Amino acid sequence: MLPEPDWDEIYAIAKRAEQLHRAGQMDREAWTGLLDEAYAASKGNSDLTDFLAPYARSEWVRDLLRPEAPRRKSVA
Numbered sequence: 001m002l003p004e005p006d007w008d009e010i011y012a013i014a015k016r017a018e019q020l021h022r023a024g025q026m027d028r029e030a031w032t033g034l035l036d037e038a039y040a041a042s043k044g045n046s047d048l049t050d051f052l053a054p055y056a057r058s059e060w061v062r063d064l065l066r067p068e069a070p071r072r073k074s075v076a
Helices: 007-022 028-041 046-055 058-065
Strands: none
Touching: 007 028, 007 046, 028 046, 028 058
């Protein structure tokens, strides 16, 4: 069983997300920062971070879902 989410913090994050969006200041860095904060406030319940999805650009989400490619050493 997951611990109880910090609902007050989740609501505050949602409010900040809306404010950033309306001000035209939502960028990848702001969005991922809010997502990290929301994940922490939700105590690991990623379903409770879905409210941030409408503020994301599709490539931001794709980048999060893409597994990291193995690093290759360049051969010179």
